[in-house]
Amino acid sequence: MALIEFTNKGIYCKQGNFYIDPWQPVDKAVITHGHADHAKWGNKNYLCHTLTKPILTERYDLSDNVETLSYQETININGVKLTLFPAGHVIGSAQIKLEYKGEIAVVSGDYKTEYDGISTAFEPIKCHTFVTESTFGLPIYKWQPQQQLFDSIRDWVASNLQKNKTSILIAYSLGKAQRLIKHLAGNQSIFVHQTIANLNHAFENAGVELPSTIKITPEIKKDELQKGIVIVPPALADSRWIKNLTNPAIGICSGWMAVRAGRRWRSADAGFALSDHADWPGLLTAIRATEAEKVMVTHGSTATFSRYLNEIGINAQEVKTQYGDEEEAEEKVDENEIKEENLNI
């Protein structure tokens, strides 16, 4: 009997009677990472990595019903051995390894293979069944090394400074924002939106060290913001607050920016193809390393990617899930938070 099945509530392990990243409320949910299309509110019990808990606590106000594990730590649920391994996607992101009577399945959630300096580095795990994302599952997506990308972001910020423009970077409050803070910290002050500041605070309480940032408040002068770097989530990209800053220059950090049409579609002044997902070579390397007999392709270019895998001799099939609306789901979480706290910005 298969160790995992895809049901209308999410990925289900019958032997262990739990779900992984369910999109409908269930009794027991194992969560790969904190992004809102994978970690939903409303489950009775949660199991996740130690560093995903602060996210759930911060965003959904959960605490008592969240059980945590470290990477490589194993627990036994109804005879199914469950272990978490780093997925390298965002802080706390985990691949979930299930083992039952010698059969091994790994659900990877979202992942990237390049070490980002802040999330624990991705680790390939040998298994029989591997569940993979395919967000950037086309050969047109090949990321530049992140140092090059950060160099071009720094150059852009420097040229904005010279032209008396305010540098505003659009990044998910979970993941991309912390990565930018880590790599851009230096001479200039980094100003972050409340949603990011709250998550940073939660991470710091959990022992993650982050460079210091300044939470944006109405008291901060536009002049100060212009001389620094401003990081806000996508929900604020078209906001009046940004338009009112001194000569705002907006830079979007997203893998979609690798393609010209992607850059033009958003009203941005710059696009940086900085992604927390695996690119095409990354996906292929990761999948080969698992030596899986069966690969299940979830959100992204599922049809194309699974067809290609089959052609190169890897048994693959596409499965329907409700993941992949990361952008919209994350935006909604931020919007709600912005509304709840009734912020000025």
Add this chain to the structure above:
Amino acid sequence: MKRFAQLIQELELSNKTNDKIEALVNYFSEADESDKPYVIALFTGKKPKRPVATNLIRQWAIALSNIPEWLFTESYHSVGDLSETVALVLPNAEHAIEKPLHQWVKELAQLQGKTDEEKKIYVLSAWNSLTTQERFIFNKLISGNFRIGVSNKMLVNAIAKQSQQDANKIMHSIMGKWQPYSISYTELTSGSHVNTDNSWPYPFCLAYALDTEPQNLGTPTEWQAEWKWDGIRGQIVKRNGELFIWSRGEELVTEQFPELHFLKDDLPDGTVLDGEILAVKDGNVLPFSTLQQRLNRKSINKSQLENAPIGFFVYDLLEYQAKDIRTSILSQRRVWLEKIINRLKHQNSVFLSPVISFTSWEQLAKIRETAREINSEGIMLKNFHSIFHSGRKRGDWWKWKINPYTVDTVMIYAQKGSGRRANFYTDYTFAVRDGEKLITIAKAYSGLTDKEIKEVNSFVNKNAIEKFGPVRTVKPELVFEIAFEGIAESKRHKAGLALRFPRIARWRKDKKADEINTLDDLRQLLDSK
């Protein structure tokens, strides 16, 4: 090429005209002197002959990137641009070469006449020495299609600002006949080449759409009304025994229209006419779809000449007795124009575009309603005192188009967009009812807000029935009102008719799929013409 690549990036990243002009001004101040005329040529669509066939580029890229052909095609669907797809799928370059833009263009031109194998060696070694962005530009240099949101007007304004010259003069200068390898940027901006050149056209005077009631324009006696024709705006230049026909795209199209070649002998030297190239039979204008059979063809055969005869409806006179008369007022220009046209020996392919006589706006509004009967798009209003402006200017000329036709349709296919929109279904195919069946009638993309696109996208995800490559068939449920400008018979379409310029007018959430129009409704429209 680095400096040019930087320019392209700056132009693409900004959506503000001022930023783009600033980027262009900086470029023309800093760039390699010999590169500048090439950049102007590229941006104004002066294409050299294509040195390498598209198909070869595609084949080589597929082989080099070691992916199956179907995957390349999928990638192309997602990117939406062949040059860019090739640039992205190729393996990373192994070394770097920096050559100025003009050298690349010259080298590419030298590939003409070489064997495919020689071309391949050159292209592959170039790919292997360029970054992704540079490769994209290199591929664009091969295809010659540089569409990056720089209009001629914007380019002209930037050059005018940089060289501190009058914009009209620059427009003249870059629209004339010149070759980037034989002219310097300074010569080009000073316009030294245009006087000796017989061909140069004038910038077209363009009209804005009338956004108010015509009553607000004042008394009817101030205005000349003409039909607005739906063809190709053109300029006919006759100087020193030579004849040139320019299209509004600033392309020389003289060879395409042999019906007009008699003007070489018949028009006096020093004459420039402004008008519309149309399909015309016995003095009557035929629909645009007929004209289309004659466009962008390298050679024209006898049956095309018979089925789609061409005529020229003349609007205006810009040069008379070798003098630029654009600053004379319209009523005066019209007198001279009529004199010239009435003197022509052949009267079967060049016609004065008729002036519509009217005494009140109400009367003109009634006349306007009949525009479709003669394949016109509506009415042009030109102030009798107007000069022939360069480009678009508010106030003197107005187009007063008839309202578009509309039809209620149901969406039956959806296809994903490109790039970031690769995640969204943005291109839709619409059908009308034909008895029990649905029959496709139009494909349209524009007209929905981002929010609506997201909504439709989520519908498609939930209601997809079948897939054919990137296309999904969906449950026929969403009703859209499609606006279009014309309708014509078509053998190429299953419905037997084709709509001209279809676009989504609005999403009819208030309507159900059984309330849409039928093919018969459209046929009646066709027959009623």
